[in-house]
Amino acid sequence: MASTKRDLLIDTAQGLFYQHGFRATGIDTILAESGVAKKTLYNHFKSKEDLIVACLYRRDQQLLALLENSIEHLAPQQKCQPQFARIMAFFDALDSWINSDNFFGCMFINASAEYHQADNPVHIACTEHKNLVIKLIEQQLSELALTQPLETAKQLAILADGAIVGAHTTNDSASAKHAKAVAEVLLNSFAQAA
């Protein structure tokens, strides 16, 4: 049986944590929905917090893979300057996620909101994820040969996070489109400067 129960637990917990929140989701709910025994859960994870961190790491991997995939897929369809296409595609990917059925904000932002001591393992997992997203964005900027690509990546990440939060708190379905427009203005400003 290897670790299929472990996977099942993470998958189930991830969905529940995302949809209802971390403290709001009890262990018993996860067990009921997954059909796994309590002892099995505590055999795989030493605590609920341990399970939360495992969920975040899986989500991190899934999300980064999805973003890379979407960028690859959506970049050719962009009508902007070709060297901006991958960044524009990134915001399109964000847009379709935000407007999908099961959008409840960013799981990492939500987790940070519930566990915001900087030394908490949950918070650390969130920090690491956000830094990986910044790195992903930075990679999409390589064609532009910017003088400070990391700074620009951070600015684009701010736009992305802002769009996610805006969509979540004000139910604004156009937030990713707004962010995309700002991103294009930003990138254009570098092109003009060069």
Add this chain to the structure above:
Amino acid sequence: MASTKRDLLIDTAQGLFYQHGFRATGIDTILAESGVAKKTLYNHFKSKEDLIVACLYRRDQQLLALLENSIEHLAPQQKCQPQFARIMAFFDALDSWINSDNFFGCMFINASAEYHQADNPVHIACTEHKNLVIKLIEQQLSELALTQPLETAKQLAILADGAIVGAHTTNDSASAKHAKAVAEVLLNSFAQAA
């Protein structure tokens, strides 16, 4: 005694909710810190959720007043084009808040993260607050005579929220400065177009 106990409860609860989260903060903790009896609390508020909403409304008023005040104060010091000064001052206000001692992200974003059903009173309070901030930003744009000031205000709000989230999750103390730089690029693009 009027409603001074009510005020004391809101003040105490607000601090604890902001610092430790909403579900993580128990009624008993609020009572212990405020020194108020449980019956008095339930005399003023029909439930914990009711108290949370009251805290959010007070915070909303405090925050908007603080922002308006800071803009007034910081705008004259800006070195940008004078018609951008109030927006630039807004991001400076954000920057000093983010880098102050007691920064634990945006209380409304945190609340939305814990209560994210759209019809939840807590979530509604967050939505209202964010819309008021957008309106505040829009007012600062009046000198620019933009064709779509509300859209621009939403874009600037996205930058602000992104900066707050970035500072909170990645402990990046420069996030408001990054957002400010993007905001200036955005406003410049309108100036050029005109």
Add this chain to the structure above:
DNA sequence: AGCAAAGTAAACAAGTCTGTCTACTTTCCA
């Protein structure tokens, strides 16, 4: 001075939570 409103203290109900433990069963592999 006296009464009503508001507050206190603490017990209580009834439910939730995480995590442990025991006894039994299934699964896998050699």
Add this chain to the structure above:
DNA sequence: TGGAAAGTAGACAGACTTGTTTACTTTGCT
């Protein structure tokens, strides 16, 4: 085929939750 590893079911401990209630005290107003 047999034994170890992994899983199940469910009871249990112990702590914590929100919210109610009772009996008593303080406060403020007329």
